[in-house]
Amino acid sequence: MMTFYSSSPEETIEIGRQIASFLRPGKCVLFRGEMGAGKTQLTKGIAGYYGVTDDVVSPTFAIVNEYEGRTPIYHFDLFRIKDIPELYAMGFFDYIGGSGICVIEWSENIPGLESYLEDYCFVDIEKTGDDTRTITLIY
Ligand SMILES: Nc1ncnc2c1ncn2[C@@H]1O[C@H](COP(=O)(O)OP(=O)(O)OP(=O)(O)O)[C@@H](O)[C@H]1O
Ligand SMILES: [Mg+2]
DSSP: EEEEEESSHHHHHHHHHHTTTTTTOEEEEEEEEOOTTSSHHHHHHHHHTTTSSSSSOOOOTSEEEEEOOSEEEEEEEEEOOSHHHHHHHHTTTHHTTTSSSEEEETGGGSSSGGGGGGSSEEEEEEEEESOOOOEEEEE
């Protein structure tokens, strides 16, 4: 377990880069944190570490955004997903365990999702103030 403290969106992006250095192809990152916690900011850092140059934006409407880097980054938003059958239907599991890193916003929408994954870590983000965040990597 590793804890990071951020006091700006830029610091959170930098923390994302640090977290990325612990990841490997095939790993899933399960974010847990409320709206506006900074999940997308962290994803910008993770994608940047792997050489993604495209803008990283919330995939809320697309459900998954794919970014090309040294390692492909698959960025999911499960906000609108209700259960495991819906995940299967959207093709979620086709991305898992491949050569990319899966970064998952709103993983808490599917309790027990980790039991369907072999290689994952949690990243918890706690809003401690308007601009401050406590970020915990659990692996
Ligand atoms: N220390 C901080 N770290 C991250 N974001 C911060 C911080 N301080 C302020 N913010 C603001 O909080 C917001 C975080 O937005 P972001 O899209 O990353 O959240 P999110 O967790 O992905 O939300 P959503 O669930 O809506 O997708 C941004 O508007 C950002 O400017
Ligand atoms: Mg987001």
